[in-house]
Amino acid sequence: MSGFPYLTVTIASPLLGVAGIALLPRGAQKRAREIAVATSLITLVLAIVDAVKFNVGGAQYQLTESHTWISQFHIDYSVGVDGIALVLILMTAVLVPVVLLASWNDGKNTPRAFFALMLVLEVMMIGVFAATDVFLFYVLFEALLIPSYFLIGSYGKSGEKHRSYAAVKFLLYNLLGGLLMLAAVIGLYVVANRTVADPFDFPTLAHAVATGQLHFSTGVERWLFLGFFIAFAVKAPLWPFHTWLPDAAAEATPGTAVLLVGVLDKIGTFGMLRFCLELFPSASHYFTPVILVLAVISTIYGALLAIGQRDMKRLIAYTSISHFGLITLGVFAWTARGQVGATLYMVNHGLSTGALFLLAGFLISRRGSTEIDAYGGVQKVAPVLAGTFLLAGLSSLALPGLSSFVSEFLVLVGTFEKYPVAAIFAVTSIVLAAVYILWLYQRTMTGPVTAAVSGFKDLTRRELAAVVPLLALILVLGFAPGILTKYINPAVTQSTSLQVTTTPPPSIAAQAQGSDQ
């Protein structure tokens, strides 16, 4: 346990901004934006400090802190990061200031509430990645829904009916998944409490599972796995639990949509990688074929539907479903390469889809329509907008040299090592990605300048300040993915899930583990 609570300070830092916004006098409502951006930059600096303090090659979980929270149920406030959690926290800390900057004019009549909710969301998002107590993770996982719900329902496109429909759909899907996970969390606690001293502490649990000290009967393990997995599959979202995402992403403001797709959904894939694989290894193996099929369907289905969309934001949402299919594929490929690729993909997807969503938002704010058909020839009027849009799009389709390429390649190779058929099917999504991105670009940016588009201004300085950092990161990480993989590699190899794969099949493994450990 390190002396200074680096992680807690990072997690709590956005609350400073919330307090600042709450204290704003009535007349100075608009100041909320400056306060929010400034605080989120402080958080970014703190997250970078965390990364610097993180000793690559050191213990699996670092910067750990633990305090008793609810002693009756052995619940602790414990936080700590491995390389995977760390890069996701960094991604979150990068995306939030960018999103706040891009959302400058959103938040309608109540900008204070809008920016405060964004900051509260950041607290929970960083907290959920940092939590090493299963209960703390669950609590933040669920609590996240409330600020997101209000961000979708209260802001975003006009048309109260659709907005509240999308918000309620988002919340119900996720709440149902979350409640199933609650049952599984309690079940895990009840079983673990019999043999493990600290039944909510994740590192302890993972260790106990790997050593056989914590053993579930086959049926119980499968049910618990399903409880966790369905919650994560809804969050990620995986086909057929995905239908909330296009609605929510299309109705929310572009900024909210970026956080929704870029960060919130990663909690699902992060949860699969950490909780499902490490706590329930035998059940994970058992369900792998089904999950791979779902992942491949998501990949192809998402891409096909993206091609068919006429609404720009829905299109980007469907591309994300396709990408989440690939991430899930990498997670359940059971190879180090696949899992490193999946983690890297989570970050890269956050950056490229984030940039794409924000640029689409800028485009939409100039014309007021989300329909693709309403645009045309933008590149002649607003070349910078078109150029950045193209760059973000190319990153999304994983052009070599841009960051997504590395991760997509790793995922596909990692999957091919063990599940070649799944990988072969998934590869088709590369072609489909080229179709939906380039066709989107062609329809909106090229061709004759339409009347509605002719008055377009190019990107303003504020808008550039929001997207340039993302595009810069996409380029840098495309050429030097080692910046991140240096953190991710040891985390994947240290994680117990891959070590367990070397043991014999589930039924024998249970007996063998007891004797050889």
Place this chain on the structure above:
Amino acid sequence: MSALAATTFTVPPVEFGKLSPMLIAFGAATLGILVEALAPRAHRYRIQVGLALVGIAAAFGAVLALAKTGVEVVAQGSVAIDGTTLFLQGTILVIAFVGFLVIAERKTDQNQDAFAAQGASVPGSQAERDTTRKGWQTTEIYPLLMFSVGGMLLFPAANDLLTMFVALEVLSLPLYLVCGLARHRRLLSQEAALKYFLLGAFSSAFFLYGAAMLYGYAGSVNLAVIAQHVAHPDAGSTLLYAGLAMLGVGLLFKVGAAPFHMWTPDVYQGAPTPVTGFMAAATKIAAFGALVRVLDVGLGGSSAVAVWRPVLQAVAVITMLVGGILALTQRDIKRMLAYSAILNAGYLLIGVTSTTAQARAAVLFYLPVYGVAIIGAFAVVTLVRDAGGEATDLSRWAGLGKRAPIPAALLAVFLLAFAGIPFTSIFIGKFAIFQAALNAGAPALVIVAVLASALAAFFYLRVVVVMFFSDPLPDGPTIAHPSIAVKTALAVAAFATVALGIAPSLLLHLANNSAGILAK
């Protein structure tokens, strides 16, 4: 108990100190009647409210003073003073205090309280208009409710079935009356009172019949004696099971479990809203206390548990489904909260059927946190007003979050708590109950409860959607500015709901300790 064969009547020793919380409540109620008879009309309101609040606070002080004493069965074996009793009595008194703050409110409705000027006047008659114009008030409700509080204090403490029956009647009769005294929509209110009275009397009869059968089985109404007979049966069990079933009907009626829930929505809707809040919270606490005592003390033997547990589990499932599904169709906020109360009774029943000390502790934790939240929710309902009293139709609440952010936000907090969102007290309560149930080996109940929670989330959220995402109505209801008392009550309820969600350890600790001490 020795038979009193002596010709001279020896006064049985009664431990007045141990009974002091109840005695204080009844004493305050009796004084209230004298006030009603002797004090001039203009001063009655102040005196009555003061007397009631002081009485509740004093009784709470007495509970605290007793907290250090161990298990003791007093008053000739008829009242058990133990950790569970004292915890529930303390809870009821806290709830009653908050409830009375809302009940005594006069600022929200042009200096009138929520009660008819004169209960006896025919609705719409000249007499009604006269008394209203003169500014008469039914201050009798305060002593009535104090009697009810006294009955509630006795109900979970009663260690024999007759005392329990007396407590049941003492707590119920005043409530039947008060339910019929709403100032607005009096016909609805009177109908609710009549319905409540008839069904309540019916269920009391069941209870009494069940008690008689158990007397026939064990030769005593004392729970400890019944427990002995359950453990060492010396006769057939027919009377036991029949008595158990009848007693169960009486108690399940009071907790509002399906299929004995029919009265709940009508009574919750018709009763004056502050009383609904008080009733929803306090009656439920007292009734669950009594249910736990009957089942765990009197019928806790394994042979009896094997009979009633599956039945009660089935009741819990039906209750959750009825509460969750029927709430979906409600358009009236009070009725919706009534179905939510039924749903919550289902969760509590899961705890009751788990029969471990851990589960009892979970129930003890759940009762106060739920009670405080439901009082808060009904207090918010009293603030949203139309010409004809409260605007309880959900459609009238459109855009409330924009026009009155604070009441709307408070209600949102309570509703999110009911929905079981983390960082609220009820989430911790659910967690405690579910883990006790899983520990007791009832995963199916937990799954049903989880699915019912998801269903419930939908109708809680519908209110949030209407309040925050809809545009305000042009002729929407007005938002009353409440007095400092109601503001305090709301602040306390909201604070407790959030604070006990973040730092529940103290109350959990108290509940754990109290649940472990049960006079058997």
